[in-house]
Amino acid sequence: MIYKFKSKAAPDVIMMGPNGDQVLRLIGREPTAKGILEVADMPAAVAALRAAVEEEDARRQATPEDEADDDGPRGSREGVVSLRQRAWPLIEMIERSHKAGTDVVWGV
Template sequence: MLYKFKSKAAGDLIMMGPTGDQVLRIIGKEPAPQGIIEPAAMAAAIAALERAVAEDEAARAQAEKEAQAEGRTPAPRDGVSLRQRAWPMVEMLRRAQAENHEIVWGV
């Protein structure tokens, strides 16, 4: 499934299903074919995404530190980081919040 997030405040944002599911879960929404993020919920959504990115990066740094302490090479990163995947949504949320517009998908 593809997610196409839309807002009058920003261009459309397209995410592949697994990434869209992950982002929606992080902001407290259940993945669904259709949905809406109201302006009142956007500050909390931005904070949740920023917190998830920080936790992901801290876990990666800890894993690298432990690998180095054990004298082994840290595992390579898995493609695109959560920061890179979440950044477009954070930007869309900020713009939509600033202009008091909702974000919808599947409509």
């Protein structure tokens, strides 16, 4: 599945299924084909995404590059897309949407 997050306040954000599932779980939502993130829930969603990004960054800093990790085989992390890179467009969308007072939807 591909997620297409939409808002009247920002350009669309498209994510592949596993990445969309991950960010939805991080903001406390079960992955579904259709959904809505209401304005009132946006500050908590942004805080949860930022906390997860910081946690992953700290874990990456603590793990030497030559050790195997969840992201792939031993060796360089070149080419590995971090949660920070994946979540940033959605965080921006949510922040803009919150400021504009408009919901974020997907699958609609």
